[in-house]
Amino acid sequence: MKIDPEARPAARRIQKRGKVQKAHHIAGGKARGIVQLESITEVDCHNLCSLDPRVHEIYPQPVTFDLNTGQPFATKEELLARFQGTGYKPWVYTPDFKVVLIDGTIFFLEAKSEYTLSKQPEFLEYPSVFESFGQQLLLITEDEISPELKKNLGLLRPYIGRSMPEGLLPRLEASASNRFTYREAISELGFTQGELFTAILTGHLFLDLYSTALKKDTELLVFKGCTKHLELLPL
The missing domain is CATH 3.40.1350.10 (Trna Endonuclease; Chain: A, domain 1)
Incomplete structure (x- = not known):
């Protein structure tokens, strides 16, 4: 069922009246x-x-x-x-x-x-x-879809398609270490969650999304803009 005029039309209705299954x-x-x-x-x-x-x-x-x-x-x-x-x-x-x-x-x-x-x-x-x-x-x-990947997908999806914020890459490259935890990036280095998640999606920060859940003690590695690690569909 199409519920948004911007959405593409669906070939069949998802949820019928009286159906228990939640859409x-x-x-x-x-x-x-x-x-x-x-x-x-x-x-x-x-x-x-x-x-x-x-x-x-x-x-x-x-x-x-x-x-x-x-x-x-x-x-x-x-x-x-x-x-x-x-x-x-x-x-x-x-x-x-x-x-x-x-x-x-x-x-x-x-x-x-x-x-x-x-x-x-x-x-x-x-x-x-x-x-x-x-x-x-x-x-x-x-x-x-591992439990870690499932969690990461939900966290990162809102940032898909965003461009790297201006000045973010020089800040990443200027950090004293090319490794830091999520907590350190926010509390000590001054990055926002949105900046970190965008940098992951653009390949400028790396973690193994399949086996490592994004949380405060997760280690992030400054990367070179390669998105190969995001090719997770089993094609």
Whole structure:
């Protein structure tokens, strides 16, 4: 469901009236406007795509496929209307995201919990089905997003796309040591949280985001503007 005029239209409605499952409203990152997501795993994948510097834009609930043929439709309703009364039963599927990389590569992404896959193992077949009609589907579960990465994604997402504040890089390079803790950077060196998080996203500060949670005693390393460590999507 589209809840923001700036957001791209969704191919199917996320939350229906009376449905117990809670929808998550997310702003920022590399999707336009405020988008509505269905699960925590989708939220984490949205944040992961937004963090990864290889990603240009993401489209939540982008299109609905008939997986029998690979034919795409703008909405689920359009697909169902197309075959209504024909006796043909389409295999209806709407991926969670379409992901467009900086180099122009396009693939689809499905975020599923391990519990859901245990109850609906047919989703494991979907990547090969997509491959059969010349598309790519990446299936990600919560097992591929560590607790540390999950926390870091939530903290860093609001700063994605920001430029390095003027004068920040010379201050980093002028520090007495190229290593300091989060606490030292704020209390002793005078950096703000926003400056530190922006510097991480621009590759001017480094930490292992997959295995180290950002907290007061986390050590940060002054880096050279390389963002390779932010390429965390399993492509």
